[in-house]
Every structure is written in C-alpha cells, then in structure tokens.
Amino acid sequence: MIRDLLTNEHLARLDTLDIAIKKRLSGNSAGARKSSAKGSSLEFSDFREYTQGDDLRRVDWNGYARFGRLYTKLFNEERQAVLNIILDGSMSMRHYEAKWDYAAAFAASAAYIALNNSDMVNIFVVDSDSTQRCTALTSKQSFPKAVAFLEGLEQKNSSKTALNKSVSSLAGERLGEGISLIVSDFFSEDGYDSAVKLLRSKKQTVSMVQILDRSEVIPEEKGNVKLIDSETKNTRELEMTPEILDRYAKALSSFRNELKTFALKNEAGFYSFDNSTPLIAAIGELLK
Secondary structure: OHHHHOOHHHHHHHHOOHHHHHHHHOOOOOOOOEEEEEEOOOEEEEEEEOOOOOOHHHEOHHHHHHHOOOEEEEEEEEOOOEEEEEEEOOHHHHOOHHHHHHHHHHHHHHHHHHHHOOOEEEEEEEOOOOEEEEEEEOOHHHHHHHHHHHHOOOOOOOOOOOHHHHHHOOOOOOOOOEEEEEEEOOOOOOOOHHHHHHHHHOOEEEEEEEEEOHHHHOOOOOEEEEEEOOOOOOEEEEEEOHHHHHHHHHHHHHHHHHHHHHHHHOOOEEEEEEOOOOHHHHHHHHOO
16 A cells, blocks of 8 residues: 555655755756746845836845945745656556555655645656546645545556657646656656657656566566566566576666666656665655
C-alpha cells in the first residue's frame, strides 16, 4: 500500500526538506516562484527615480532625507509556483506492486513538500489510453486528497507506456509556471523526447525520474525461463546464463546513459532509482 510508505516519520523528515524545495522553486529558471514583473509584493527589487503618478507609499523617504532626491522602490511580484507530477500508470509500472507503490509514494512525497510551501500541485496519471487527474491542490490540508487519489486509481490491464502521446494530451492544460516531474520507467513504446520538449516549450523546468523494481536491475530468475512482456504480452523463452545477465546489465546501463544524455541536452534533470533506495534518500537526491 502507498500509505504504508508515507509514515508519520517519513512525512516529518520531508518537513525538513522545505528549504531545499523553496530554493529550487525560487530560482531564475523557468518555473521560478518570483517573476521579473514589477508588482506590489513585499520583496524589494530596485530603485528608480520618482515620476509623477508613482504611488507615494513606494517613495523612499529615508533616501530623500539623505540625498534630497525622490526615488521609488520597485518590488518583484511573487507568483505561486506549480508542481506538475506526470506519473506513468501503465502496466510496466504496475506489474510489480512494490515498484508502483514506490513510484506513487515518490510522487506523493514531492507533492507534500510543494503543498507545505503553499505551491499548487497538479497530478496526472497517464497511460496509452487515458489520463486520470487530481489538480489545483493548493495547501497542506489537501495532501490526504492526493494520497486518496493515488490509492484509488483505476488499473487497466491493457494500458501501455506512451509518454509522448500522453504528455501531448496535456498541451491544453494550465500547467502554470513551475516544475514538471515525469515519473516513469521510460519503457515507452512511442519514446519520451517530444514529451520533454513540449514541457520545456511551456516554460517548465523538467525532471525525468526513472523508477525501476529491484528485480529489473538485478534479475532474480535463473535457469530456463519464459518471459512475458507486461504490456504487449509477447513471450520469449531463454536460459538465464551469466552471459545473458551480463548483456542485460550492459543494455540497462546503456539505456540509463541514453536518458541522462538526452536530459542534459534538453536542460532537464535525470534521476534513476529502484525501490531498494530509501524513499527519503530519493527525494533528497531530487532536491539537491
């Protein structure tokens, strides 16, 4: 159960990461909490010479007393940051229950931190057939709603990973200014490149978070086995020899490097975890 990973101890440790997420969300990149628009918030930005019609409440009277000239204070307008979580809900993610629970708890943990900072959270659970959503969460009090949504998701045995198609369907969504997390194994039949590029074009700071089951990293099967693709149901019989296992390990490493290289070229973050990694450590890595 997802809730079993979201213990009071885990949530208390997430509380200590608030400062880190606040720093990440308040930078100057896309998704910044503070815009460059001049507004009337409390964060001071700069001075300029007073011109007729300026709000007298913004005049620097101390400066006038010292220098005999009128200057107006400028402030950066603060805007609520948005965290968009795009969680892959396909069969390859759900085949291993522990993998799915870990991925969903990872998403919930990221949402908890953002909500703790009064940022808006949108959660989209996607597969090749549909998108399930829980959007416009704006306070810590809405965290139980996010958890209930993740625990109550409909599971479809025919759903496949199709990140490009799924994210393109979100083009009309109001994603706001913020961060988009794609949480998936990235075993996507139609790729992932256009998904990331679309989100970047919508001024999102994108992080690709790969979640695998431990048995996908180090297979436990031995001897003669029949492998069944969790999404296509295609089968293959082979003998799990040391040579086969070595080739598999190299292929997985190559795939991870491919994802990392792509992310780097497209100004996105890339992280890869399996469910043997402590959840708090994975979240901490994301916030570095």
